[in-house]
Every structure is written in structure tokens, then in C-alpha cells.
Amino acid sequence: MRNRFPGYCYYCTTLVPKGEGHFEKRQGAKGFRVIHAECVFKQREEKAKAVEAAQ
Structure with a gap:
């Protein structure tokens, strides 16, 4: 759901x-x-790489 109020991204801190x-x-x-909409995709990529590396 989109943010209705401004705030600082917990992923990139901007x-x-x-x-x-x-x-x-x-x-x-x-x-x-x-979180920024773009940072969601970056976060998903990192999680996928971590899961892949753990296997």
C-alpha cells in the first residue's frame, strides 16, 4: 500500500x-x-541472493 505521509526509507535512509x-x-x-518503491526490488534481490548462497 502506498504511503500517505512522508518518511525516511528504512532501507536506504533517504x-x-x-x-x-x-x-x-x-x-x-x-x-x-x-520504503521507496525502488528499494523494495533491491531488497528482494538481496534476499534471493542470500537464500541462493545458503543452499
């Missing part, structure tokens, strides 16, 4: 303007965290 990223509910904490 500002994510309103509507240019996604928000996620924090696990075990109050509030939400924001």
Missing part, C-alpha cells in the same frame, strides 16, 4: 515523499515504517 513508497506495520511496535 526521504520518501508522500505517495512514492510503501508503508509496513512494524512488528511488535507501534507505528509504521516506509
Whole structure:
């Protein structure tokens, strides 16, 4: 879901303007965290490489 409020990307730590990223509910904490739409793809690639390397 797109972010309705600006915030700092938890992946690259730069500002994510309103509507240019996604928000996620924090696990075990109050509030939400924001990530750029482009950073989602970078994060997925890193996870896939880590899984591949572990096999």
C-alpha cells in the first residue's frame, strides 16, 4: 500500500515523499515504517541472493 505521509526509507535512509513508497506495520511496535518503491526490488534481490548462497 502506498504511503500517505512522508518518511525516511528504512532501507536506504533517504526521504520518501508522500505517495512514492510503501508503508509496513512494524512488528511488535507501534507505528509504521516506509520504503521507496525502488528499494523494495533491491531488497528482494538481496534476499534471493542470500537464500541462493545458503543452499
